[in-house]
Amino acid sequence: MTSQKFGGDWTAKKLNFFTSYLDAYLIALQNQKFKKIYIDAFAGTGEIETSDGEAYLAGSAKRALSAERRFDHYYFIESDESKASELEHMIDTEFPHLKRFTTVYRGDANEKLGKIINDIDWRFSRGLLFLDPYATQVDWATLECVAVTKSIDVWYLFPFSALNRMLPKNGKYGSWENTIDRLLGDNSWRTEFYKKDPQVSLFDLGLVDGDEDEERLVKDASPEHIKEYLISRLKTIFPCVSNNPRIFKNSKNSPMFLFCFAISNESVAAQRLALRIADHILKNK
Ligand SMILES: C[S@@+](CC[C@H](N)C(=O)[O-])C[C@H]1O[C@@H](n2cnc3c(N)ncnc32)[C@H](O)[C@@H]1O
Incomplete structure (x- = not known):
């Protein structure tokens, strides 16, 4: 029995896309x-x-x-203590032969990923994240840290x-500014997603002075x-990014997530191959 519940149709799709890429990656x-x-x-x-309780998925x-x-x-990061323990138990019982090749980190993904990236010599390694x-x-x-390795898809x-x-x-996004900056890397979203209201303002009508409006x-x-x-x-930090991310929508047809693929490797041949596989999955599955 798992403590993990979430998602809908797109959870299975997301995992199928990812595993299709993973299999092709290991062959390549x-x-x-x-x-x-x-x-x-x-x-x-x-x-x-x-979350509808209708399916169990790996x-x-x-x-x-x-x-x-x-x-x-295999590196795994999980911030929830009990989920990390469940994960370790799953590895011990179902994949004992792989245990010595796995590391489970408990903690924040940003912090632990930084550590993993620092610990590996990327001149001799290729990663799938x-x-x-x-x-x-x-x-x-x-x-940015991932992109710098030039070795991680x-x-x-x-x-x-x-x-x-x-x-x-x-x-009025004031309280979210820092979160959005942290998510998107700079503040260019402010001018990208907001325009000055074209409606005549009280200031334009001379009813209030500038400070109040x-x-x-x-x-x-x-x-x-x-x-x-x-x-x-993403293209400002990764040399190659798929132009075909998949939009996953909920049952009310609202976009929930965007499934994106980026390559940090600078080899054009490696990019071409990886992008061909990823785009095939994103467009056809
Ligand atoms: C969408 S689930 C991942 C599901 C997983 N990929 C799978 O297919 O089973 C997100 C997971 O991230 C964990 N989590 C949330 N915040 C985290 C953080 N800052 N660092 C690491 N893990 C985090 C949650 O406890 C949850 O297990």
């Missing part, structure tokens, strides 16, 4: 001299019961460990609806616009 690297590193930064328990950790081909090392947070937990600085479930909720129509803003951010902006932001 099978005859290469690099050490193959798996990093699951929001690992969970290895098993998921969907989670990302279990899927990675059961792949036909092996990584040289899964960033599967519930919401806005991934710091932009962490993505990353699938990032970007929290689209959480961001959209922090961008109110009336431009600060500039009013209106939101100008369709889902497509947010998607394009995020892709352009």
Whole structure:
């Protein structure tokens, strides 16, 4: 029995996309001299019961460990103590032969991922990273750290609806500013997603003086616009990013997450191959 419950239809889709890429990745690297590193930064328990209670799914950790081909090392990060223990128990009982190749870190993904990245010599290693947070937990600085390795491919479930909720129509995003900056890496979203309200203001009519009528803003951010902006932001740090992230919607057809793929490797041949596989999955599955 698992303590982990969430998601809907798209949970299975997300995991299927990711595992399809993982299998292709291990085939592509099978005859290469690099050490193959798996990093699951929001690992969970290895098993998921969907929130409608209708399905049990193998989670990302279990899927990675059961792949036909092996990584040289598996790193898991999980902040919830009891989930981390469940994950360790799952590894002990179901994958005892892989135990010595696994490390489970308890704590914050940003901090532990920084440590893992520092501990590995990326000249001789290639990594596959899964960033599967519930919401806005991934710091932009962490993505920068990943990009610097020039050796990690990353699938990032970007929290689209959480961001959209922090961008109110009336431009009063004040209390969320720091969170959004941390999520998106700078403050360019302010001018990207907000325009000056074209309606005549009390100031324009001369009914109040300038100090009382600060500039009013209106939101100008369709889902497509947010998607394009995020892709352009990722392209400022990764040399290659898929232009085809998948939007996962809830049962009311509202966008919940954007599933993005980015490559930090600077080799054009490696980028071409990785992007061909990822785009095939994102467009066709
Ligand atoms: C969407 S679930 C991940 C599910 C997992 N990928 C799977 O397929 O089973 C997100 C997980 O991240 C954990 N978590 C939340 N905040 C975290 C943080 N800051 N650092 C690490 N883990 C975190 C949660 O406890 C939860 O288990």
